[in-house]
Amino acid sequence: MNNNGQDKNLLEGLAAQDKSSIEIIYRDNFQMVQTMVLNNRGTTDDAADIFQEAMIVLFEKSIDPDFVLTCQIKTYIYSVSRRTWLKKLQKQQRTASHTDDFEQVVQVDEDLDEHKQKQVSFEIMETALAKIGDPCKSLLEAYYIHKKPMHEIASNFNYTNADNAKTQKYKCLVRLKKIFFAEYKNLK
Amino acid sequence: MEDTLLFDAVERFLNKEMANQELFYFEEMRKNNPEFDQQVVEMIYFIQELNKFGTQKNLKHILIETENKLSEEGIISRDPLKGTAKVIFLWNRYKRTIAVAASIAIIVSITCATLISVFSGNKQNNIKPLVEKLKEQDVKYKKLEKQIGKLKVASENQSIPEKPRMESNFRATGFMIDVNNNYIVTNAHVLNEAPHQLIVENNKGEQFLAESVYVNPENDLAIIKITDKDFKKIPALPFSIRKNNADLGEQVFMLGYPKQEIVYGEGYISAQNGYQMDTIFCQLSTLANEGNSGSPVFNKNGEIVGVISSKEADAEGVVYAIKSANIYSAITEMRKVKENSDIKITAKPILRKTDRITQIKKVQDYVFMIKGN
Numbered sequence: 001m002n003n004n005g006q007d008k009n010l011l012e013g014l015a016a017q018d019k020s021s022i023e024i025i026y027r028d029n030f031q032m033v034q035t036m037v038l039n040n041r042g043t044t045d046d047a048a049d050i051f052q053e054a055m056i057v058l059f060e061k062s063i064d065p066d067f068v069l070t071c072q073i074k075t076y077i078y079s080v081s082r083r084t085w086l087k088k089l090q091k092q093q094r095t096a097s098h099t100d101d102f103e104q105v106v107q108v109d110e111d112l113d114e115h116k117q118k119q120v121s122f123e124i125m126e127t128a129l130a131k132i133g134d135p136c137k138s139l140l141e142a143y144y145i146h147k148k149p150m151h152e153i154a155s156n157f158n159y160t161n162a163d164n165a166k167t168q169k170y171k172c173l174v175r176l177k178k179i180f181f182a183e184y185k186n187l188k
Numbered sequence: 189m190e191d192t193l194l195f196d197a198v199e200r201f202l203n204k205e206m207a208n209q210e211l212f213y214f215e216e217m218r219k220n221n222p223e224f225d226q227q228v229v230e231m232i233y234f235i236q237e238l239n240k241f242g243t244q245k246n247l248k249h250i251l252i253e254t255e256n257k258l259s260e261e262g263i264i265s266r267d268p269l270k271g272t273a274k275v276i277f278l279w280n281r282y283k284r285t286i287a288v289a290a291s292i293a294i295i296v297s298i299t300c301a302t303l304i305s306v307f308s309g310n311k312q313n314n315i316k317p318l319v320e321k322l323k324e325q326d327v328k329y330k331k332l333e334k335q336i337g338k339l340k341v342a343s344e345n346q347s348i349p350e351k352p353r354m355e356s357n358f359r360a361t362g363f364m365i366d367v368n369n370n371y372i373v374t375n376a377h378v379l380n381e382a383p384h385q386l387i388v389e390n391n392k393g394e395q396f397l398a399e400s401v402y403v404n405p406e407n408d409l410a411i412i413k414i415t416d417k418d419f420k421k422i423p424a425l426p427f428s429i430r431k432n433n434a435d436l437g438e439q440v441f442m443l444g445y446p447k448q449e450i451v452y453g454e455g456y457i458s459a460q461n462g463y464q465m466d467t468i469f470c471q472l473s474t475l476a477n478e479g480n481s482g483s484p485v486f487n488k489n490g491e492i493v494g495v496i497s498s499k500e501a502d503a504e505g506v507v508y509a510i511k512s513a514n515i516y517s518a519i520t521e522m523r524k525v526k527e528n529s530d531i532k533i534t535a536k537p538i539l540r541k542t543d544r545i546t547q548i549k550k551v552q553d554y555v556f557m558i559k560g561n
Contacts (some may be wrong), residue, residue, distance in 0.1 A: 017247055023254050030264060048264055052251050059247055118240070125241040134467060144242035156517065170192035177234045 007073045014055075015062035027057070028076055042085060047106045050088075054080040057108075059080045063065045071106050121184075128179040136172035143169060196331070198231040244368045258317035354387050354395060356559035361444040361482040362388065362412065363492070364554040365429065365515065368423050369530050370414040372398065373515055374558050375497050379412070382560025388414055389557040391450045402522040405509055407468045408497050409518045411531070412558075425535040426550040427490050430512045433470065434493040436460060440472065441497060443548065444483030445557040452548060453480075457493075462508040463500070470494060472507045482558060485509050490539025490547045 013021025030051055037047040054077045061067045069076065082105060129137050139157055140146045148156075154165035201204050202215060219226040240516045258264045358381040362374030372388060379386070379400050386398045396416035403410045434440070438457045441452055455474025462469025472485065476499055485494035494509030539547045 017243075017250055019250055019254065022250055023257070026254050026258055027263065030258070034264075044264075048255060052248070052255070055251055056244065056247065059244075061245075121237050122241055122244060125237060138467065140238075141242075144238050145245045147242070147246075155520070166196070167192065170195045173195050173235075173238075174191045176238075177231070180234060180237070183228075 003071075009070065010092045011058075011062045011069060011074060014059055017059075022055070025058075025073065025077075026051075029077045032074070032078060036078070036082060037085055038091065040085060044084070046088075050081045050085050051077075053084055057111060060115060060118060061111065067171075071104070075104045075106055076108070078104075078105045080112065082088075083108055083112055124180060128176055128183055131179050132172065132175050136175060139165070139169055140172055140176065192203055194227065195231060195235075198228055201228075202232060202235060210300050221447045226315055235278060236305040258379075293319045322479070354385060354397075354559070355561050356387060357381065357561050359445055359448075359479045359560065360558040361480060361484075361496075362556050362558045363482075363484040364422070364425065364556070365411075365533050366531050368532065368534070370419060370421075371401070371531050372412050372414065372556060372558075373484075373495060374410050374412060375495065375510075376403045376408045377497075378412040378439060378481050378532075378558055379403055379410050382558075384561050386412060386558070386560040388412070391552050391555070395559075400516065401526065404518055404521065407514045407518070409495065409510060409520060411518060422553055425533070425554065426487065427492055428535040428537040429492045429515055429533060430487070431516060432513065433460060433511055434487060438493070439488055440485050440493060441544070441548075442474070442475070442476075442478070442480070443482045443552055443555045444481035444496065445555075446477035450552055450555060463498070466508075468510060468514060469497065470511050472496075472509055473505055474507050475505060476507045478505075484551075484555060485512075486547070486551065490537065490542070490551065 010021050010025055014025065030047075033051045033054065034044065034047040037050055038044070042050075057080050058073070058076060061069070070108060129140065132140075139153065142153045142156065143150070150162040150165055150169075153169075154160070154162045157165060157168075159165040159168065197206075197214060206214060218228055220365070255264055256545045358378075360374060360378040360381075362372040362378075362446065365371055382400075387395050388398045388399060389554050396414050396419045396434055398416070400410060400411045400412050434457045436457055436459070439454070440456060441454045443452055445451065453474055455472045455478065457470055458473035459471035462471055470471045472494070474482070476496055480496050481498075483496040484492050485496060487493050492515075493512050495506060495512070495515070496509045497532075498508045500506035500508075519531055519533070522531060539550060542550075
């Protein structure tokens with residue numbers, strides 16, 4: 001449909017977590033989302049949160065190999081933001097006055113359900129990591145979040161060599177996995 | 189197979205790092221041993237979840253960075269009370285002169301407006317030009333303000349007339365860690381305020397040009413170097429920098445520049461971690477003000493145990509300092525990034541068992557005001 005070259009590039013940039021692409025998407029779309037939220041009983045803070053979440057949803061889509069963007073990035077972000085904000089309003093039992101949309105809207109309910117499920121394991125992982133404590137937490141974060149190489153982690157955490165750090169990392173993983181699945185069962 | 193070894197195998201499997209033979213055995217085992225296969229499936233799922241978690245964390249970090257950048261430009265605004273920034277950095281922006289200039293501008297423009305409305309017959313025609321004049325006046329008063337600033341600086345400057353004082357729009361603190369090469373430690377966030385020129389000033393009011401050599405926003409540490417030829421070498425460091433954490437309850441004191449002269453403060457270590465359990469920082473119970481960013485925190489033996497960075501915005505007396513061990517990791521990292529880096533801490537600690545006044549006298553020459561624009 002309306003998938004021009006620039007949008008495609010931006011989406012690829014987002015998938016690669018390229019800062020300048022992310023900044024362009026922010027610049028092009030933030031005002032639009034903010035206006036929508038402010039017009040519907042939200043604050044500038046709400047707008048920033050909603051936009052952040054929409055960016056994460058778009059990112060999840062961008063790394064999905066089966067995903068093809070069938071509308072403009074602008075339309076997609078607007079649709080996701082609008083849907084999540086209306087849901088939030090409903091939760092707070094406030095009503096919105098969204099009568100006239102100034103942007104085109106596409107169906108995003110499925111994408112948002114998927115996102116919600118992903119968010120559940122994200123939160124469980126966050127709790128689990130908080131529970132194992134240091135040095136495990138910092139060590140795993142260094143490797144899986146900051147993507148630091150093993151030899152650097154070894155020197156930062158005062159292990160004699162990369163192999164020792166690796167062994168420690170796997171010990172931490174065993175512990176984290178236990179907590180992760182325990183939390184998972186707790187939830188169900 | 190032990191769980192740790194299995195994790196190693198699964199991770200190599202996922203990263204496609206297994207040699208052909210090993211891969212063959214691994215897959216054979218999964219086929220023939222359902223229990224083993226179950227374990228592997230669980231681990232694959234878990235590692236994938238962990239990787240996704242890491243990716244999203246990273247993304248959030250970038251999003252927040254972008255948000256901060258754009259809110260500086262005024263494109264995004266967040267309510268400061270509710271937002272993520274609950275700590276405030278302790279550098280001092282010079283707001284007062286701007287406020288004075290602004291109020292002068294307002295008074296003048298009101299006077300102008302009144303005069304114009306009194307003396308002009310046709311009021312409506314005058315509405316538009318007035319707006320433009322206001323703008324012109326704004327520019328004029330900014331210029332005027334700058335000139336006033338220069339004059340003020342000149343009058344302060346009488347003690348050291350040979351060198352013009354440099355303009356600055358903030359004030360913070362830093363301290364010397366290498367007297368042979370004149371390296372000074374301060375906060376990374378301080379350098380954001382000085383994109384053009386970095387100046388250090390000693391406690392005698394002498395100013396020297398400096399430049400940034402290493403910045404790490406993650407632990408908020410930066411190392412700068414005095415490059416000014418006029419700077420005279422000072423004697424070896426009288427204090428050492430502590431490698432392990434300070435103890436809970438340990439009495440500490442600090443020196444910094446919350447005002448135009450050096451100020452002494454006291455307190456104690458009130459918690460081992462910083463804002464939201466950040467392990468890079470520790471918490472102090474003391475009073476610190478704008479300008480204290482980068483101030484050294486000493487224990488009773490005159491060892492540096494931390495670097496002041498920020499304070500809780502909502503509560504009085506809760507101050508966060510970067511643990512001193514991070515200075516060592518900053519140096520190690522700096523050596524890695526900068527080849528031929530000559531930085532070296534050579535301290536001759538002489539402050540143990542001396543009284544506080546002597547300690548202060550000895551260390552104050554090593555604490556500098558950081559300015560710039």
